[in-house]
Amino acid sequence: MNTDQAKQAIRQRVWDVLEREQAAPPGVHGRIPAFVGAEAAADRLAGLPAWHAARTLKAVPDKAQLPVRAQALAEGKLVYMAVPKLAEALPFYLLDPETLSVPPSEAASSRVAATIARKIGVDEMRPVDLIICGSVAVNRQGVRLGKGAGYSDIEVALLQEAGLIGPNTTIMTTVHSLQVVDEELPEAKHDFSVDLIVTPDEVIECGPPRRPAGLYWDSLSREKIEAIPLLAARS
Template sequence: MDTILFGASPAFPIKKSLSLLSLPLSTNQFAFSSNTTGDKYLRNSPHKVEESRGTSRDDVATFGEAAYEAERLRLDAEARRSMAEASGREAADETDPRAWKWAIRKRVWDMMEAQNVARFPRPVHHRIPNFVGASAAANKLSELEVFRVSKCVKVNPDSPQKQVRFLTLDGGKKLLTPQPRLRTGFFSILQSHVLTPSTLNEACTSVGVAKYGRPIGLDEKIKVDLIVIGSVAVDPNTGARLGKGEGFAELEYGMLRYMGAIDDSTPVVTSVHDVQLVDDIPVEKLLIHDVPVDVICTPTQVIFTNTQIPKPQGIYWDKLSPEKLGQIRVLQELKRKIEEETGQKLPSGPSEKLPPTAQRWR
């Protein structure tokens, strides 16, 4: 993807802008890009996007928690091997617009391991890295006014944000979290009133989300007040952020934007270790789908970035390859729906070679 968008996105608080659902349906407004090997999200419907079943407590009960977790770890390892291969190809290709990102990611991952601030699971390479002081950073995040007043918080499923997920539920808020790598479903909602003190901590894990969460689809009417996002590196001066390179945060953001659950004023917060703060992410090289952050919480400080980087406006179809689209049922249904409503055929991105598709429970 080499399209670059310039403009300003005011920091919160501001008045809520129009959601994507109220904007004219043009191919540009509904574009999205993501490196994803997503799986089944929606049942086929010629007229509407319906709710996905996703992974449920029945799956966990049927297959057993140990088997469920073993399969998740196997798929994670497979995905990381594929990511490592892809990063090597992209980093070596000087014409690839993503090559510079891998240099920064590798430097941060290497530094975290060398300084021993990395925590399980290790090595942290090709992950949203867990780090020493992740709970302290989460506690600082929970003290933010935007967190305290939020009723629904979307939090990524990675290890360093587990305490954020716990504090969200412990505070009586709704927790919206995606299935890991979106491989078995779309999003799940968890609510503290269906949990007990003994199940609250478990509900913050992948198995717990499957056991206690309610899967939702794109037709869900929901308002997300705060987005918590994992990062590999983030620039405190600009709010520019790099993830692990798969693009799931961007995919999730674009989906929520389409649902009308978020808009430009929805704050985006990340929690990282101080060594993950960098000053060499070139804003002019960011891609149109890259999600900037408004606030950074580390174990030692809280930084308000006042980012001026535009936030993505939706889904960029001209960057989504046919192969990737073929693996993501929810996007196939959404594309069909938009084309039916507008009478216009949406564009497709260039072809690409994808890693093996993650298997889902059967």
């Protein structure tokens, strides 16, 4: 079994458990789980020192992290949210709480953001204090598995290349406790680790950070490159 197959087997097991235990809605397979308790996890995250210190966030557009995005905007934090699948030439939505035309709870939705937010490129972004990512599975050493599409890895690599991630940038994920696994998880060279895991019940501090130096083009398929305008323009 190669690394990709091993990752997928773990994802499948976690998706099955979440559905069986009714910790996520039916149809969760293939997705970042919109887990039960996402609001409680966001509340717990919002009490952490790294959260209070952060002024600028980069967040995924997944529904599971919607409460985190809404909390950030409500507190006056600037949020960069990735365009789903990075499918635009300008791959991030700029959500500035000072200029929102709708309440933060609405603006935080990827569907609403698509209609109200200006799209920007990496060259317009400020340095990022905090990165919020989604996960299917994660262990206590900070190794995470996304849904397998690789978009979060590409986003972090782009920020790294642009010098927007520094030694004080914290990467967090919010998950259900059933998504925290007590086993080694396979890693590839383009994977990043998380510094903190926040569930509805606990905060887990992980090991030393692991960050990609930038994009590893040899790990990207031609189909993936052509599907992401920013990468297609650089290839």
